[in-house]
Amino acid sequence: MKNFMDEKFLLSSKTAQHLYDNYAKDMPIIDYHCHLSPKEIYENKSYKTIADIWLDGDHYKWRLMRANGIEEKYITGDASPYEKFLAWAKTVPKIIGNPVYTWTHLELQRYFNIYVALNEDSADEIWESVNSQLNREGFGVRKLIEASNVKVICTTDDPVDSLEYHQQLKESNFETAVLPSFRPDKGLELNRDTFKDWIGMLEESADIEINNYEDFLAALDARAHYFHEVGGRVSDHALDEVLYEEASLEEVSKIFARAKSGIKISRSEEAKYKTYTLNFLGKIYSKLGWVMQYHISALRNNNSRMFDKLGPDTGFDSMNDGQIAEPLTKLLNSLEKDDALPKTVLYSLNPKDNPVLASITGSFQGGGIAGKIQFGTAWWFNDTKEGMLSQMKTLADMGLLSQFIGMLTDSRSFLSYTRHEYFRRILCDLLAGWVENGEVPNDDDLLKPMIQNISYKNAEHYLGFNKKAENLTIS
Structure with missing residues (x-):
């Protein structure tokens, strides 16, 4: 019997312990999706x-x-x-x-x-x-980040954000790169009461008067390029429901004008607007060389009484169970047919979609990019032991586990980097089990790079953080 959460926990064999202790344990961390505050990092809260x-x-x-x-x-x-x-x-x-x-x-x-x-x-x-x-003198969140050996943090940022704290962190002596991620959800949800006010904030941040839909697209483009200048290399979208319906620029322009004036639009019109806008944004990401992330199938704010009392992100969300395969493939294909599909990470909050996403990724690989379309790590309600195993096994069944970009925290907590250790222990135990069963050679030359790549190096390469660039301080 093992001791409670000792150095061997989650590692069921000596092979697993060897793989974790020697190849996974000390790898750095790239947290390419989280909800940490750059202000709190800059101020060393x-x-x-x-x-x-x-x-x-x-x-x-x-x-x-x-x-x-x-x-x-x-x-x-x-x-x-x-x-x-x-x-x-x-x-x-x-x-x-x-x-x-x-x-x-x-x-x-x-x-x-x-x-x-x-x-x-x-x-x-x-x-x-x-x-x-x-309460020790000088103890703040930067110490926690440094103690976790975090090399890159990608926060989640609205296009209207000033990114002032990212700029100041870039000029500081803090060694961890804190980079913005472009999250334009508020510009897609045109039926929400906040849409009109958000357009006003976008006008101000982009310094572009938004009189029509084309002005709106120009403002989004300007903000994406600003994010790129500050170091952003990742976008993110919450596609709680995946919609797809083609429409002309003229038709979508009319839909935008009605929504901007406060008129509620139909489901079909919403689908047309989101399809056109996501296609436009995907092409921007492709030109910039960014990674695009789609977080799919969350059902948010289910408890209206508590939402009215506490607001969003307070623990009243759940999995959605809508159909995603056809609209998602059409959305990706709308970019692929113009040779404009960026590197893309697909996540679903509902594990029923695991084989769907894993199979979809195989339809859009190519361009000489290893793992160009990623089946993203087990997310939110799925970042459990069984959820992670299910995601990795499904990926291995249908694609290349070896090209997986691994774990993220998706967290607002500066203590959550231990989730990377949790993930790495589960990964090593999974691979060790295949070795123990004779399914994989007991060959460190084979397993060492695979473990280190999934733990860190794949994400470093995929996100471009292994390159020296003008606006990127990661080497």
Whole structure:
């Protein structure tokens, strides 16, 4: 029997331990999709208590606390930080089997050298120990990033953002590259009440008066090029529902004008607008040499009462179960037929789509680019042990696991880099199992580069971070 979360946990054989300890453990990290604040990184934000760094904004934990019967006062309400931490400590023993149980203890171990299990009895000791470490002079989020050996962070940024903190970080002595990712979702959701106001902000940021749809496209193009100047090499889209319907520029221009004036548009018109706009954006990304990401099949803000009270991203989202294969392939093909399909990463929040996405990637590979179209890592509700295994096995069944660009955090927490360790242990155990079963040679010359590539080097190469460029400080 192994000790609780010792150096061998998740590694079921000596082969797995060897692969992890020698080839995965010390690889750097590229976090190519996250929701960290560049302002907080620039200002080297510090935290007074473990509740501040652990529970504020963490909807993973909030969902689990609600499921454990914790009152909202102790989750997002006005309870003290200690009371919220104690409520979480009471919840942790009840979440055995959930990846957050593992992440919780990995974070305590790796960042604070605490190896006892968190529960109501150990809560006070852990509270005091972590808080004393957080309050050391000079201890801020940059120390946590450096301790995790993170080389690149790609934040998630609206096209209207000034990127001032990315610029200042670029000019600072902070060695980790903090780069913006272009996320124009608000410009695609033209039925939302925020659309008209967002167009006004886009006008200001791009310094382009937006009187019509072509002005709008010109403003998006200008902002994408600005992101590129600052170091951006990645875009991202939340395609909660994948729509595809072809239309002319004239037709889409009329749809845009109606939406800009506050008129709600039909589902068919929405599909036409999104299809044309996504095609336009994809061509920009292709010209810039960017990676395009599609995050698919989230069903957001399901609980209207709590949405009205707390707003979005507070733990009331779920998987969607719509059909994606036909509209997604048509969307990708609309770019491919013009030889303008950029490198693309496809994620679905619903694991039923795993074989669909894995098979779609094989239809659009080419151009001499290894793994040009990626079946992205297990995301959100799927970044569990079984979710990661399912994603990697499906990729291996239908494509090239060896070209996989690996893990990301998709997190708002500066402690979440331990998820890369979680992923790497699972990867090494999977490969070791194939070795132990005689399915793969026990050959370090074969396995070492594969593990190191999936852990770090594939992402470095795919995203272009292995090149010296005018506006990129990664070597």
